[in-house]
Every structure is written in structure tokens, then in C-alpha cells.
């Protein structure tokens with residue numbers, strides 16, 4: 001601590017240079033913070049899995065909802081046993097951080113297409129009969145302490161109601177579990193009664209089904225049935241893309257993976273250029289001060305103290321830059337609309353601190369080593 | 384009584400690649416406690432080299448160097464650094480202050496190495512600045528001070544940890560006559576009134592007159608000596 005004036009003084013000796021280094025460090029750590037926020041958004045993905053199920057989505061993207069009127073033609077395709085549909089609701093519960101997947105579905109078709117879910121018969125009946133009914137997975141209900149009969153308010157980031165608001169209220173009529181361990185782990189989602197959803201949303205959106213979930217009579221016939229469904233709508237305004245549930249999920253994950261890859265690539269590039277720039281600046285700064293290090297050693301500063309001083313400079317620079325960048329990232333995400341589910345959490349502070357310290361050591365060690373090994377008489381003479 | 388500084392057969396060789404340059408050839412010199420020695424000689428005769436050796440800044444090639452009975456040439460690394468911090472104060476021709484620190488903090492620098500509270504460091508630095516007549520400039524950075532003032536800050540820094548020996552390499556080399564005389568009077572008073580042992584390299588015969596005696600060095604050998 002007593003060396004702080006010496007360290008800070010050295011750091012701000014050339015103000016424009018330190019400013020430049022701080023600015024670039026700040027931008028790199030801002031990126032780190034924002035990347036972290038986007039990651040948190042991507043983590044809230046949906047999960048589908050099953051061998052005898054197909055997902056029919058719009059050809060362009062699964063985010064493009066298909067109209068409900070395609071239903072009879074899909075049902076008519078040979079090899080199809082039962083068809084349901086699923087519209088992503090995009091609701092937020094109380095706080096933007098409480099982001100879990102909800103899907104608006106037709107209850108009886110859900111039971112038929114997803115026999116993996118276990119729900120007692122009374123609840124099954126109530127879900128069909130209650131127009132604004134909803135059922136929640138066991139893990140989800142436990143997380144928020146929900147009980148059957150509770151009213152669950154959800155703000156949809158996608159769907160507006162007729163009255164123009166996006167605050168929806170759902171009555172919890174049942175809590176479902178998974179058939180086996182794998183499915184029990186997936187009980188973190190919620191299903192909403194499509195009937196109420198469809199009649200309450202803005203009229204322009206009514207009749208949109210989202211994606212169709214197709215249960216097959218013969219699991220071996222996945223590829224043939226998928227091709228037959230897509231052939232039905234070829235050259236129509238509603239061209240489809242039908243995949244097995246696994247493929248659909250892989251596609252979904254791949255998209256997430258792409259985003260993560262891009263973020264990581266940008267972060268990597270940013271940190272690499274920061275490394276070069278800060279390293280150059282530290283080297284330059286130590287080179288200019290060779291006689292000063294000679295004087296310090298002359299006064300009795302040991303080689304190790306000199307090493308520590310230069311490393312301290314690098315550390316102060318990187319930590320300050322990290323602090324500014326992360327503070328800015330928090331400020332930016334705080335400015336996002338309240339219902340936007342991207343948020344920074346405390347984890348980013350740990351990541352940023354580790355990155356800053358690593359950066360400081362990598363960047364500070366070569367010049368610190370050099371300063372440490374300077375011979376006094378040579379350093380005093382500026383050699 | 385043995386001398387405070389006792390130099391025997393001191394030889395210094397610089398090796399540059401295959402080249403060996405013998406700069407000092409077997410110097411014998413005794414400097415008693417409380418002495419003020421001016422070291423004179425032509426450029427390149429080895430004055431700075433000898434001074435650096437006495438100050439424990441460089442290692443000698445042959446011979447021995449005892450200060451207060453201790454073989455300084457046997458010390459190295461952290462032990463030598465600690466010895467310097469306790470025993471020697473350095474004053475250079477180009478002042479060598481830290482440009483980013485104000486006068487007060489420059490003077491405090493050597494005290495950072497001691498186990499001392501911030502308040503005590505500040506008090507001691509103020510006393511040292513007062514001694515050199517610069518207490519009103521404590522908050523000035525070196526570039527806000529004249530050459531003479533900077534050299535006085537450097538003297539305060541050299542004195543602050545109360546060393547027995549002051550090592551000065553052309554301390555007035557960059558100063559005008561009047562300012563140089565002020566600095567030299569200050570060194571003389573430190574020698575006479577505070578008992579500091581001073582070794583000072585100078586090219587200026589007038590500066591040498593402030594010392595108690597002058598030692599002449601030529602081509603790495605002591606040639607003659609005069610007591611004032």
C-alpha cells in the first residue's frame with residue numbers, strides 16, 4: 001500500500017498513453033460483460049426429445065409460427081398417428097431473471113403426443129376444462145413454491161393481449177412429472193391452454209400454431225413421413241421443414257453454439273489485441289524509466305521489490321480497466337427494457353477479475369523481469 | 384584507529400565481450416569517519432567507477448573494500464541493498480528525482496524500505512526538507528523546481544534515513560557558480576556540523592576547496608593528495 005503513490009504515479013506519467021490503454025481495456029471488459037449477458041439469454045432454451053416424434057416448423061426458421069389450418073393436411077399424411085402443436089409463449093415470471101420455457105398447447109393432443117409426462121387424471125381433466133389453465137413441471141413448481149390453484153402471472157415478451165397489455169394470468173391446475181429419470185429432469189417447463197391463449201391474443205395473431213408435433217405410428221418411418229409432410233406444402237406460402245425431435249434440438253443447440261462461438265471469437269480477438277497493446281505500452285513505459293529503476297535500487301530497493309512495483313503497475317492498469325468495463329456493462333444492461341431477460345450476474349465479476357489478473361501477469365512479467373535484472377551502474381547511465 | 388572506509392588493492396575490470404578494460408589498478412585509500420574527500424581527475428580516469436564501488440553499487444574485480452570493518456565486497460543482492468539503504472546517501476549530477484512524485488514523496492522514498500508509519504515518514508521528510516531550506520516546496524514536482532532546488536531535494540532524500548556516508552558524483556556539475564556554492568556550503572555543514580563522511584567527485588577546483596582534502600586519480604591510479 002505504501003508503494004501506491006509510486007505505482008499510480010508511474011502509471012499516469014504519460015496520461016494519453018494510460019488513457020488509451022484504459023480505454024481499450026475497458027472496451028474489452030465491456031464486451032466480456034455483455035457477452036456474459038447474452039449467454040444468460042441463450043441458456044434458457046427449450047428441450048424436446050423423443051424417437052417417434054417429428055417437429056414440423058416453418059422452412060425459414062422455427063421462430064416463424066405456422067398457421068393452425070395446416071393441421072388437417074398433416075393429420076392426413078400416412079404414418080402419422082397424432083398431431084399436436086406448440087407455441088412458444090416467452091413469458092417472464094415476476095422478475096426478468098425468472099425465465100423458463102412455456103408453451104401454449106392443446107391439452108388432449110399434448111397427452112397423446114407426449115406420453116412421457118405423468119399427470120393425474122383429475123388434473124388432466126381440469127387442464128382440458130379450464131380455459132386459462134396451466135400445468136407446470138414438478139421441478140419448476142418446486143422452485144417457485146407453486147401449488148395447484150395458484151394464479152401465475154406471466155409477462156410475455158412476444159405476445160400481446162387484445163387489451164394491448166402483455167400481462168397474462170394463468171391458473172395452475174396440475175403439476176406433471178416425468179416418466180423416468182431423464183424426463184423428470186426436464187420438468188422445468190410449463191404448458192398453457194392454447195384455447196385461452198388464442199382467443200385472448202391480438203386478433204392478427206390468432207390461429208398461429210407455432211410448430212407441429214407429429215407422433216408417428218412407426219418409429220422406423222421417420223424420414224419417409226417427414227418427406228411426405230414437407231411435400232404437402234412445397235411451393236405454398238407455408239413451406240415446412242420437418243425433422244426428428246433430436247435433429248430439431250440439435251439445430252436449436254447449433255444456433256446457440258454459433259452465437260456462443262461468435263461471442264467467444266470476438267472476446268478472444270479483443271483480448272488478444274489488448275494483450276499486444278498493453279504489453280507494448282508496459283514495455284515502453286519501463287524502457288523509458290530505466291534510470292529511475294537504477295535510482296530506486298541505489299536507494300536500497302531490492303530486485304524483488306522492483307519486480308513487484310512493475311507487476312503492480314500492470315495489475316493496477318488491468319484491474320482499473322476491468323472495473324470500468326464491467327461497470328459500463330452493468331450500466332448498459334440496466335438500460336435494457338425491464339422485461340428483456342438478459343442480465344449480468346455476479347459470476348461475471350469473478351471471470352473479469354481472473355481475466356484481469358491473468359492479463360496483468362502476462363503483460364507485466366516481461367518488463368518486470370527486465371527491470372528486476374537491471375544492473376544499477378548500467379541503469380543509472382541509461383544503458 | 385582504523386578508517387571508516389578502507390580500500391586495499393582495489394582493481395576494477397570491465398569486460399565487454401572478449402575485451403578487458405582495467406579501469407582501476409590496485410587502489411589503496413583510507414577515509415576516516417568525518418572526512419570530506421574531493422576526488423578529482425581527468426575524464427575517464429575512473430572516478431565514478433571508484434565512487435560506485437564505495438557506494439556498493441558495483442562489484443569489484445580484485446582487492447578489498449571494508450566499511451566500518453565490514454567487507455562490503457562480500458555482500459550481494461538483498462543484503463547489499465539493505466546495507467546501502469542504512470549506510471549511504473547518494474547525490475548525483477543530474478539529481479535523479481522521481482519525476483512523478485512531489486518533493487515530499489521523493490524524500491520519503493528511502494523510508495518506504497523501513498518499517499515505519501506513514502505519519503513518521505512524513506514527519507522525517509519534512510525535517511529533512513527543512514534542513515535544506517525547502518519546506519515550502521514540499522508539494523512541488525521536480526519539473527516545478529530549479530536545478531539548485533532539485534539538488535537540495537536530492538540532498539534531503541540522501542539524508543532522510545540518516546546515513547553515515549554521503550556519496551556525491553559531480554553534485555554541482557549542472558549548476559551555476561552561486562547555486563553551486565550554496566550546495567557546497569550545505570555539504571560542508573553536513574560534514575562539519577552533522578559529522579557526515581563525504582566522498583565527492585568534482586572537476587571544479589573551487590568545489591574541491593570545500594572538502595578537507597583532495598585526492599587525484601589519473602588513468603585508474605591515485606597520483607597525489609592535498610590537504611586543505
Ligand SMILES: Nc1ncnc2c1ncn2[C@@H]1O[C@H](COP(=O)(O)OP(=O)(O)OP(=O)(O)O)[C@@H](O)[C@H]1O
Nearest residue numbers: 397398399404406425426427428429430431432433
Ligand atoms: N559499464 C562499463 N563498461 C565498460 N567500460 C566502462 C563502463 N563504465 C565505465 N567504463 C569505462 O571506465 C573508464 C572510467 O569511467 P568512469 O565513468 O569511472 O570515468 P570518470 O572518471 O567518472 O569520468 P567523467 O569525469 O567523464 O565522469 C572509462 O574509460 C569508461 O569508458
Ligand SMILES: [Mg+2]
Nearest residue numbers: 430431432552
Ligand atoms: Mg564520472
